[in-house]
Amino acid sequence: MHHTQFSNMGRRRFIGFAGASLAGAALIGCTGGSKTSAPAASNTSGSAGTAAAPAASVKPASEITFWSAAPASSKAVDEELVKRFQAKFPDIKVKYEVQGSNYAELSDKLAASIAAKTAPDVAMLSDVWWFKYAAAKQTVPVDDLLKHPLLKEAGFDQADYVDSLMKDYQFNGKQWGMPYARSTPLFYYNKSVWQAAGLPDRGPKTWSEMDEWATKIMPKMGAGKFAFTNGKGSSYIAWTFHAVIWQFGGHYSDEKFNLLMNSPEGIAAGNYVRDQIFKMKYANVTSASETDDFVAGQTASIISSTGGLKGILDRSKGKFEVGTAFLPEAKQFGCPTGGAGLSIMSSSSPEKQLAAALFIAFATSPENTAYYSQNTGYMPVRKSAATGPMAEFFKTNPQFKTAVDQLAKTQPQESARVWIPGGDAIIGTGLERMVLKNEDPKDVWPDVIKQLEKEAAPIKKQIGLS
């Protein structure tokens, strides 16, 4: 009896303890690291605020760490660039680390590393992430670093970088990162379907042309298949729709964080995308990936990142020929840039920052950016690459040329999506209401604006805008 009583208590306690400890784990798992290391953040940023450009006497450090998210399976391509750098600069060792499988994961780890004082020297930060780190003074402007005599010696030429790609990383008159894995949306179409529908071998010049073509494409597609497929609401559509809102003459926002989507143009753009799906019924929203749908022949055309170009070409080989084209126009042309750049962390010493700048300049030289571009589909970030090392490649890969030609007409994205932390998802959820639930943009945009305003307040305060 006594024994059973004892084991009874034991079990109860055991269950109670298991309960308490698991409940606690939820709390710890999520907030554990942050506070512990908060003082570290204050140390690093103290030096960041006062960090001046390295004098000509500063020598580059002997080792730097480079964090990449290796987008579009580009690990081997990154590694080749590091290898080339080591051959040219054997005294500066680059520790290459893939941190996370996408830009968001890299940012998660970077935030944690800043707190833990283990931040790298060079970090890949995408369009929607770099601004927050710059605002919090965790990255440094690269302007002065790029003026160091060593860079001139290495043949660095800032004027040769594609303007719209540079502008994306500018704020307060400073350059907060250099373009690296940069992409733009591109129109992809299935040439076999185009041919069967009796269409000319090119993309639609305007959306009304697409609407007309769709009536010829749909009969060739079969039940449950579409003439055009949109990207996923949660992660993509706010980027491709950036192009559409511009094409209709509207804007997400301006540089002062004024939110402008609820304009007649913004409403017309939203209504158009809705109509493609619910009225004209030739478009849908992908379930998992619009590129998968396209390659599997479930859709005749998509707007998707140039970063996936190589993958799409490889996977459609033997099935059908892929055509690429500029985005269709409405009132005008509109196309954002996207993808990621490389930033230098403020916690690094001036010597490491200089070595980092040398590495970034080297990795984006005309030859190297051409190599990177050809093996991934990201855009060559140097103007001279298109006429020089890319020229031969274009002959056998005409799809790449379209993307690079379009690049000259792109614009940097607006603050609502890329400067407000979480802005991308807020706009994306609003767009989901239009393209999944057929809600009127007139009802959706005010809600989106309300949420964006709330999220904009702290970052505006941080950069001294309010």
Next chain:
Amino acid sequence: MNSARRTGDRHALRDYALFAAFVAPNLLLLLLFVYRPLVQGVWLSFFSWDLISPDWEWVGLDNYREYLTDSASHYILRNTLIFSVGTVIGSMSLGLGLALLLNLPLRGREVVRTILFTPYVISGAAIGVVWLFIFDPRLGLLAALLAKVGLPSPDWFNDPNWAMPMVIIAYVWKNLGYTVVVFLAGLQSIPGDLYEAARVDGAGSWSRLRHVTLPMLSPVTLFLLVTNTLSSVQAFDMIRVMTQGGPLEATKTMNYQLYEEGFVRFHVGTASTIATLLFLLLLATTLLQLRTMERRVHYS
């Protein structure tokens, strides 16, 4: 008498020292890595902080006030409850059924047990990717199977009403092995003579299940109820991979929101507020489960 007591004291003291020596290392680690961050997490919920800059601001209970009055939070709380209730009921009922089946003297049951347990030890992110393919309404495995019997696939990813069942199914599948194994252990510790006696008394198989198996399993059932509830609320990896909380935030649970507030929107205060509320919610749920269920639990 006196000296006897002193010897007893000395014994007690020595026992106590031994006890302390044994538990100290563990206790120290627990304090350092479990309780200290737990307390700090609660502390952070009273601040406004962006995770990466040195600027902290004391905001008192503002984070709580804001969170609790936001209508979005109520929707997310509702999602959390649906997900937890769905996964707990799913895992427990399927788990019990499979455990009963695997407790029968069938050939090859060891192999089946191993297969069933495997998903539990595979990373949730990897499993999420596999289920992404299975559920894809155009290209997926499930759509192909449904097409064979002439059924259309639900639009799992784009229909807010189907997305939650989808993540629940995937999550139950991943964690079923754990529930089965614990139930099996419980079944195997039930003494065979109880069944003998029941049979002698003329109890059929349903009666034996109802009056012998289930009561004898009740401690294990309570244990599983508590641990399954707790782990369901902490689900993150599969939601991150499969839906990112979408479509239209239909699969956004409190734990996912916590990640988003902390690492995407850079509101550590709000994230810590959610963590603290989640902690209190789980504590209350666990106590309630123990209180209300324990009376019905039959310990042998």
